[in-house]
Structures are given as C-alpha cells and as structure tokens.
Amino acid sequence: MAHLRRSGICFEALRIESRAEFEAALAQHWDVVLSDYNLPGFTGVEALQLLRARAPGEAPPVPFILVSGQIGEDTAVEAMRNGASDYLLKNNLARLAPAVEHAIATGEAHRARLAADRELQISRRRLSELAQHLQTSVEAERHAIAREIHDDVGGSLTALKFELDWIRRHADQPKVQQRAQAALETVTGAIEASQRIMQNLRPAILEQGLVAALQWMTSRFEKRTAIPCEFRTSHERAALPPGVPLVAYRTAQEALTNVSKHAQATRVVVDLSISGGVLSLEVSDDGRGLAADDLAKARSFGIRGLHERASTVGGWVDLSSGAAGTSLILSVPLDDVTTGSLPGHNGDGPGAPEDPVSRNWTSN
Template identity: 70%
Template sequence: MSTPTAERHLRILHIEDSELDHQLIVAQLRRAGLSIEVQRVDSLLELESALRQPWDAIISDYNLPGFSGLLVLDMLRQRQYLMPFVLVSGEIGEDTAVAAMRTGASDYLLKNNLARLAPALLHAIEACESERARVAADAELLKSKQRLHELAGHLQTSVEMERAAIAREIHDDVGGSLTALKFDLAWIARHAKDAAVQQRVNSALETVSYAIEASQRIMHNLRPAILEQGLVAAVQWMANRFERRTGILTTTRTSHEQIQLPPGVPLVAYRTAQEALTNISKHANASKVNIELSVDSGVLTLEVSDNGQGIAPGDLAKARSFGIRGLHERAATVGGWVDLSSSSRGTSLILSVPLQAEAAAQFGDDHSHTEEHDPSAWGSA
C-alpha cells in the first residue's frame, strides 16, 4: 500500500532566481505540514544537472534569467519526463497560463496567493502518479498483446507444420498402401474366373479408388501443394474447385499472373481465402463469389466477396467467433490485417499485407523460393 502523499518525504526541485521567494515557498510548504527536501536552481546549466536526479515534483517561476517556465516544460516533454510541474509567478497572463497548461503544467498560481500551493502540489503529485500507473498498465497491456500475438503465430506455425507432417504420412503410408492394394485387386480381377469373385473384386476396387481420392482430398486440405506453383495459381485452383463443388459462380481477378512474395505470406493468403470460401458455402446462401488478388504500392491485397445474406452484427461480436479471430491472428503473423464488412447485400473480407520493397517489386516468371528459412513453408513430400 502506497504512502499518502502528505505523509511522505518529498524531493522538490525549485526553479527560482529569487532567494527570498524561494524561502517563502519553502516556509509555506512546511507550514502546510509537508516533509520536504528542496533544491533551488536558477540557470539552465544547473537545471540540466538537477534533472539527472529523481524528483517528486518541480515548482518553477515563469520569468527567469535567459529562459522561462515554458522552456522548462518543453525540455521535460522532449525528454519524456512525466513530472508534476507547478508554475508560480509574480504575474502571469491568462494566455500564458493556458499555454503552460497545454504544454504540460499541472497547475499555476500567483506568488501573492501561496495558500493554495501545498494543495495544488499534492494534487499534481497524485495526478502524475495516477498517470504513471496508467502508462505502466498500458505498456504492460501492450507487452501482453505482443506475447499473445507471438503465441498465436507460434501455434499457427505449429499447426501448419503438423498438417504437413500428417499429409506426408498419408501420402507415403496410406496412399502408397492403397495404391499397392489397388494393383493387387486389379491383378485378381484379371485372373479370377468366378463371376461372384469378379463382382466382389470390382466392388473392392471402387472402394479403394474412393479411398485414394479421399486421401488426396485430405492431403490437399492439409498441405496445399498447389502453392508451389505460386499464390495466383493456388487461388485460381481453389476457386475452380469451390465452384465445381458448390455450384456457386466464382470469379477470380488478379493484377499479376505471377507474384513473388516473402516467406509465409502465400500460406496466410491461401488459408484466408480457404476460410472465407468455407464460410460462404456454410452460411452465406450466395450465388456469386468474387476473388481479387493484387499488389499495389507494396501491399498485397486479397478480397473475397459474395452476394449472400450477410453476417448479423451480433454474430461478429460473439465471444466464440474463433474463426474470425483466427483470421486476424493469422494475418498478424506476417504483419497484415483483416477487414470484414457485411450487409444484406453480401459480405466482403479483405486481407492486406505490407510487403518488403524488394519483394513487392519482383514479378515475372521466376518462382524460385528464397533461401531464408520459413517455418510455415512446406517441406518436400
């Protein structure tokens, strides 16, 4: 529990060129019952030296030899010192007082009315300590948010790496075994003479063929190998597959046929489009979808829009809207953000990712991957 301001020992820096006025102010504060230690300075050189020490508050005259109280306030602001500052002057105009308060002064008063000095000083110290606590809390909140973003990015990367590992196992083990089984069944079908055996073998071949197709579909969902052909090709392939599967007319437009992107960005864009199309097929009741992919002014933009029934505002604010939150967190892993807008005429989801200048300028036929390690990139199958 903090000590009440009036009961603790206060270190005060007094900027004053008159020794008599200094003694009057010190006497006034001690008469008010404050335990204080006061140091007087009257030059910029002394002030520079004194500011290296810790102080509970600063009391300053306005007119000083070669400088003013406003100059002191500017010095404190430039150094980002959050310090209680009470301006005391023999005479101070209203405009000057207003300028001082805007510059950061806690309070101001005249030297012929020092009775208000102690309460004003205590109030300034308490207000400043509250502000320091708020600033510290904001800084801690910012650190906490940053740690959460880092954790979300780590989890996203871990999920993608696990998906890649599972896809490789399905391809190598399950896919290989099913293919071998299909060859064996085909051999039996060619050599079997009994009609009943032929019928059962053909039925088994159909089942195995379906299992192979299912395993391929699962691998595509787990590990979008199409990304090796570039983001544009992957999005176009996804759009065509979505249109065939759902019957929803899907149009894709792009500013470049091929785009060279920094590591991690293609996968984020692909997963964002995939999540958007999944939500459209489940909830939008749409008949038309537009996908636009472009790079302009060093920013990659992916927009997926539909003409469906839209999203209710309450749905966006649901505590368990993890899909939408996941899109925001995924975008943040590559320094991007997601904008979602919806009305009764449809929904639009926009992913924006600022790119490095050199990466944004590289377009053409070169699809060679960077040598930099990308923890979310796919390994070779």
C-alpha cells in the same frame, strides 16, 4: 515552503537558482517542481522546456507548477499548453497546497497509466508471437500428416488397388470378379478421400503458384456447392515472398468455407491483385451478411485466426458486411517484389491448373 508546512504537508526541498543547478537537479527523483517565472539567466518557461526534454512526446514526468507575481495570463496559458500542471500568483497562495497535492496525484496516475500501457503492449506482442508460433506449428504438423498419408496410407492403398485389379483380371469365377470389382471401387473411394484430406492439410498446388491454386480452389468450390464462383486477377504470374502464398490460400479457404456454411449466397467473387507494392485478396459474396453478434461470439475463432495468420507476414484483414453481402480483404505489403515467374519463389506459370494430389499419387 511556509505555506506548505502550514497546510500540514511534510516535504524535503532543494532550492536552486541557475540553469546549471536545475539541469543537475533533474538527475534526481522529484515529486513536483515549483518554479518562479523570472529566474537568474533563464525563465520558468525554459525550465519547463528542459523538463519536457527528458520525456519527448509525453507529458512531463515530474509535475511542474509556475508560481509568480508577474506572469501574464497569455504566458500562463502558453505554459499550460506546453505541459505545466498549474500556475499560481504569489499574492494568492491559499491554493498552493491543494495544487501541489493534485499535481502529484495526477503525475502518479500518469506514470501508472504509462506503465500499464507498456505492460499491455508487451503482453500483446507476446500473445501475437504465441499465435504466430501456433500457426507455424499447425502448418508444420499438417505438412507432416499429409506426408505420412501420401507415403504410408497412399502407397498401401495404391498397392492394394493393383493387387485387386490383378485378382479381378485373373479370376475365373464371375462372383470373384464382382467382389474384386466392388473392392476396387471401395479402395478407389478411400484413395480419393485420402487425396482430399491431404490437399486440405497441405495445399501442394501452391507449388504451381498462388494464381493456379486459387483457380483450382474456386473451381472445386463451385463444383462442390453449386454456387457460381468467379476468380479474377490482375497478374497471371506473381513472385511472392515465402509464406505469403500459403497465408493467402488459407485465407481464401477459410472465407469460402464460411460462405458455404453461413452466407446462403448465390454468387461469390475472389479477386487477387498486386498494386503499389501491396497484395490484396478479396473474397466477396451476396449472402445474408454478418451481424455484430456473429463477430462477437466467444468461440468465433475463424476470423480471429485469419487476423493472426495475416500478421505472420505483416498483413491485415478487413471485414465488412451488410445487407448486400460480405467482403473479406487480405492486404499484405510486399517488400521489393517484382512480377514474373522466378524459380523457387512460387511463381505462377501458364496453363490450366491441375489437381496436384492426383499428379503426386500417380508417381506410386
């Protein structure tokens, strides 16, 4: 204490000698602990262990400096490995004040870093929760819009089509028949466009299961883009937890959209498998690949959205790209999921997929 005062350091000190006194003192706040090595009933190393026990897995919350005249080099090195801030010999205390100041500054920086890390984790968790909420809200809004298109627009267009067809069949003049036929073709085009929009908003085909939905999607992709698209799966039927089929469907949809827009590919493969309790969906192409700049674009929200969407079901997305093409893999752990067709679990049934939109619209 005399050395510290001569160095101009103002401080308050509590001198203790026993283990019980030390444990009681740890209940208070201290800036630094100066410890002899040989103490009544225990050692400085044991005191360091008691201090570390207050913050398991982290550096000691309070800087700990050993000051001894008998400590050997091996013991000093072991103490440093166990978290001691420094060690000094009693016959050379010239370094005591700088060591104390340095230890206190390091401890404050460490505590500030821990606090910043906790704030960052909280911020990331809140951001993830917000992103998941937005994904859920978007899907709910899509569902509502698709229902309105089906019930209001679809019903009106279908009724109008019936009326125009009646007029065409009962018209006596050829010109009226021609105009009615042209109007029928226009209405039919509007119905098809509405069906396409509704399917993009709400993939009703998922009611037949994820396998059927992906078969239908890849088939439509190949017809629309003329790019050969192969779908492979190790499970013709799969019972999946709620939310997983929609996440997998949207991931494949986004990946195929990126392929058609940017990849310049000549072949695409969509592979769905369930192994080791993990669902894996891979969409790979032989296109030009993605450059690092493409992924770093400020407004590149597609891939980021896939990451956030996957996190809503506890999954993640891996993306690799090179000269041989691009591969996007969605992985989702499945908790106690068994294969097989189960009612109400989006089980995949046998048979070729059909367009669910056309099926729904014929009910009008």
